[in-house]
Amino acid sequence: MAESSKRRDENLKPAVFFSLGQTYHADRCEPLREAVRRGEVRLSALVRRGYPGRMMPSAMMPEVSTVGFWDATVAQSWGLDWHRNEGIELTYLARGKTDFQVDNESFKLESGHLTITRPWQRHRVGNPNVGPSRLCWLILDVGVRRPDESWHWPDWLILSPTDLRRLTTVLSHNEQPVWRANDEIGACFEKLAALVQQAPVSSVQTRLQLYINELFIAVRELLDQKEVSLNPHLITTQRTVELFLGELPKHLENRWTLPEMAAQCGLASSAFANYCQRITNLTPTKYLNQCRVEAAKKLLVSEPGWSITEVALACGFDSSQYLATVFRRSAGFTPGEWRKRGLGVVSKTCKSPVQK
DSSP, X not given: OOOOHHHHHHHHSOOEEEETTEEEEOOOOHHHHHHHHTTSSEEEEXXXXXXXXXXXXXXXXXXXXEEEEEEESSOOSOOXXXXXXXXXXXXXXXXEEEEXXXXXEEEEEETTEEEEEXXXXXXXXXXXXXXXXXXXXXXXXXXXXXXXXXXXXXXXXXXXXXXXXXXXXXXXXXXXXXXXXXXXXXXXXXXXXXXXXXXXXXXXXXXXXXXHHHHHHHHHHHXXXXXXXOOGGGGSHHHHHHHHHHHGGGGTTSOOOHHHHHHHTTOOHHHHHHHHHHHHSSOHHHHHHHHHHHHHHHHHHHOTTSOHHHHHHHTTOSOHXXXXXXXXXXXXXOHHHHHHHHHHHHHHHHSOSOOO
């Protein structure tokens, strides 16, 4: 699983996701940074790439993006909004409670919970605010941004080739985000928490490597004990396309072309089109237009002050005329007729039951 330094550096350089037509930066925990400045929460971490904490030397374990903890003794006025990270993220709630969301699932984290999120999984801590909690974390970059990419573990991770293959399999073939940790995992995180507070930073590398190795050994053993259900589909190219298509309705303002959509999934246009048709039974253009029409239906009713042209542009159509053509073909009405029907329903629904 080891790779050359050049290959590793190429994998670690991007701290952004070129996702759905936008430069999507990995989360830098700005709300947490501000809470620390205000004295609302205590934080200690070793970091790089702009995360809050003490900067690690560039040559020291470059795969570690951040490792540390926060300690919030009261309910907070902030939370971490939806984000992704440029590595596999493990967090451990040592004390307290807080809300946690991954994709469309919500969880109530309690003391002893372990979370595991992959780079392509959107998640947030707090709903919207963080509860009183002591949260420990590690983000380790393994060179993946999409489910179908190969994982590249750091050379200093000393698990046997068999154990490393097994760890990669259980982490990549299962996307369950929340687990009940055991005492060994909790102890590993607490040792890391104590270590990141020591100075100078350069003196902790040996133990940092040791404790992270211990942590991943414990995680592998825990997941094996849980008899994790493995799904090979989760690391296929089709899974990558499914995730892209699922996110597409949130980014309709982009003027997508077939090559641009394909590039987001690392595919040639023809291959992307085949996967799209297999998943949706529609060509990419027809699926994109279907998403845009559905968005237009909602905006026509929810934003009655918008012109048809404004609705069209907001949904990614080049003009109101093109919106009208596609809309009528799909919905059987013009955009104006749809708006009148929708506003009529809203008006009747909102009428007072007492008529004079």
